[in-house]
Amino acid sequence: MPDSAFGEIRDLPLFAAMTDVNFAALVRGAYVQTFPAQIELIAEGDPSDFLHIVLSGSVDLFASWNGREASLSTVRPISTFILAATVRDAPYLMSARTLEKSRIALIPSQDVRAVFDSDAGFARAVVTELAQCYRSVVKAQKDLKLRTSLERLANYLLRQQRRAGGAATFELEHEKRRLASVLGMTPENLSRAFKGLQPHGLAVEGARVTITDQAEFRRFARPSPLIDDATT
Amino acid sequence: MPDSAFGEIRDLPLFAAMTDVNFAALVRGAYVQTFPAQIELIAEGDPSDFLHIVLSGSVDLFASWNGREASLSTVRPISTFILAATVRDAPYLMSARTLEKSRIALIPSQDVRAVFDSDAGFARAVVTELAQCYRSVVKAQKDLKLRTSLERLANYLLRQQRRAGGAATFELEHEKRRLASVLGMTPENLSRAFKGLQPHGLAVEGARVTITDQAEFRRFARPSPLIDDATT
DNA sequence: CCTTCCGATTGATAAATGTCAAGGCCACGT
């Protein structure tokens, strides 16, 4: 197991505070693998054998019930997913699939739990990460319960704009039908929602989006730091 | 600060593993207070000064945006809330109000963070609690995104039935308009949803609910352990 | 160049949900 492969995760906030010995114990049974796009990495209900870390590419977390399916979030480098299941040694609540070709590090869950018990620095980092994840879901919950689909789309676009650098014109990074699932609506409805935002200062052609009237668009979207800020 | 007041929280999983010294440090600046019903304990956006623990009664966690309001969850004894905000020293994402007369313990957030840094046992317990909270929100998210309002109500009733002991007849524990908010619908719609479940084996009179045909009702609700089990 | 395929879009329609207004029921206090 070449150390080099894990150099990039050694500096993650999650692992930065732990001792070299414990980090070595953590990666001893770990491995890094490259997956093509659209591979299902885990299925909800499976036991949580590995903590996953996205090194490059991106991963879609989704869930199914009664024949329906919904995207819950997207994991981007460099961060972990299903940490909570690993910690609790409980089954996954979500399935995961690669959205594009992705490099994923897999660390055996039992090693995570073992090191977690012996390394206070690591335990602290896990708490911070978990609290972050928790707050993200709460924000998603508020987004879903308090906003109409038009408002959700508008605020999503503002977040995406910021992530893309803040310019008036930027690209959607997901295919639209997945975006629809993330936003909790059907693809058809998303199409109509894009049209519905035109009077509020939006222009769309394909995956290229332009906020033509930033002030009016924000007035409509009413973004809130308690829902839309990724950092807080 | 009488120790007796904190005896009941000493045995909580969250505090069980920590040393007496650290527990004492934690409760030194803490206090227990009894609040009447319908008191707003915290407001979203406030800095997280205290970790709250519900000792008796119950607390509603809710959020507002643009004049709308939605209940996100209910906290019952004995458990904490806004642990994540405390840990990250970040503003509350939700507001909290008492649903009934309640006894609440308040522990200064900075003490929690300090002890957390020095007591590995406590840190571990915090992780477990946080992971639990996280998984609860994910389940709520799945409930909301994958189910119609009728299905959400049906599964809520099954969960409530179990909590009430499993008998065919049981009582709703919330007033219906709050239940509506929890389930993500309007009170009017909840009324109609109750009627819509009658053909599937439900009878309602006031707050008294009877599942008249358990098999048919479950067939309609299709409960899933990955959404409806509180424990996993 | 043409075909094929897949996602996006559009229109028509149905279903679900929200809104508004009115009325019923029940507990409470006078």
Add this chain to the structure above:
DNA sequence: ACGTGGCCTTGACATTTATCAATCGGAAGG
């Protein structure tokens, strides 16, 4: 006993969202 107020329910209606079917358009491959 009688108002009174709060909550729940009901009905009519508007809005939102989903569904179904058809079409458009670009990308990949022959």
